[in-house]
Amino acid sequence: MPTIEISGLGKSYGRFDAVRDVTFAVEPGRVVGLLGPNGAGKTTTLHVLLGLASATTGTATFGGRAYADLAHPERIVGALLDAGGLHPGRTGRDHLRVLAAAGHLPVQRVDDVLALVGMTPAADRRVRTYSLGMRQRVGLAAALLGDPEVLVLDEPANGLDPAGMRWLRDLLRRFADDGGAVLLASHVLPEVSQVADDLVVMGQGQVVAAGALDDLVTDRSLEDYYLDLTATTEGVR
Numbered sequence: 414m415p416t417i418e419i420s421g422l423g424k425s426y427g428r429f430d431a432v433r434d435v436t437f438a439v440e441p442g443r444v445v446g447l448l449g450p451n452g453a454g455k456t457t458t459l460h461v462l463l464g465l466a467s468a469t470t471g472t473a474t475f476g477g478r479a480y481a482d483l484a485h486p487e488r489i490v491g492a493l494l495d496a497g498g499l500h501p502g503r504t505g506r507d508h509l510r511v512l513a514a515a516g517h518l519p520v521q522r523v524d525d526v527l528a529l530v531g532m533t534p535a536a537d538r539r540v541r542t543y544s545l546g547m548r549q550r551v552g553l554a555a556a557l558l559g560d561p562e563v564l565v566l567d568e569p570a571n572g573l574d575p576a577g578m579r580w581l582r583d584l585l586r587r588f589a590d591d592g593g594a595v596l597l598a599s600h601v602l603p604e605v606s607q608v609a610d611d612l613v614v615m616g617q618g619q620v621v622a623a624g625a626l627d628d629l630v631t632d633r634s635l636e637d638y639y640l641d642l643t644a645t646t647e648g649v650r
């Protein structure tokens with residue numbers, strides 16, 4: 414199972430450093446929560462990792478390979494960035510079929526993942542009729558389609574109902590316990606504290622804290638820890 418490794422990563426837009434010297438790893442079997450205020454650089458880090466933006470400095474790899482160099486990326490990496498990326502005129506099932514075809518994945522996987530995310534009853538409705546949580550479930554189904562070894566998820570609980578959130582938590586725990594690596598960017602601290610093994614906290618484009626959740630957050634809540642830590646880096650840039 415591949416390790417996610419981000420090393421000395423920097424991303425500049427003109428003279429603005431969105432991300433500077435970011436280094437951390439997600440080992441197989443671990444769920445890493447990526448936290449930080451709005452504009453801290455979380456999404457930028459995930460975009461570079463997933464080959465959607467180029468690094469200005471440093472590297473971001475899966476088992477030593479950049480996303481673009483993976484022979485079958487959908488079998489290695491499952492990603493959820495923005496559930497708004499679904500075509501409104503397509504059904505949930507068609508969306509997944511297109512992805513399965515593009516990734517040379519067996520079409521049977523479409524039914525499997527629809528069932529896994531609880532979307533079988535609504536699979537043949539158009540995406541424009543879905544609630545936010547339903548779109549999010551289809552996005553998660555897409556991430557799971559290739560039966561990947563690594564998950565990279567940006568705000569996966571967005572719009573999920575309480576049952577959906579618990580389902581997601583259990584899924585991520587099982588995925589990691591089976592040896593997968595999970596990188597989970599989220600603002601929902603209770604969600605992170607219940608599922609993450611490790612934390613990486615970013616502020617103003619840099620890592621401001623990293624380590625095992627239990628070592629960082631000892632006698633207080635994750636919320637208290639996080640708000641103290643980020644108080645000095647508060648405010649978007």
Ligand SMILES: Nc1ncnc2c1ncn2[C@@H]1O[C@H](COP(=O)(O)OP(=O)(O)OP(=O)(O)O)[C@@H](O)[C@H]1O
Pocket residue numbers: 426429430431449450451452453454455456457458650
């Ligand atoms: N294409 C771009 N051009 C210029 N600046 C950008 C671009 N993309 C991101 N930025 C800037 O980089 C910084 C980091 O943004 P990023 O989206 O990575 O933050 P984030 O931690 O994901 O925030 P949020 O929690 O709000 O999603 C922000 O100041 C943002 O304005």
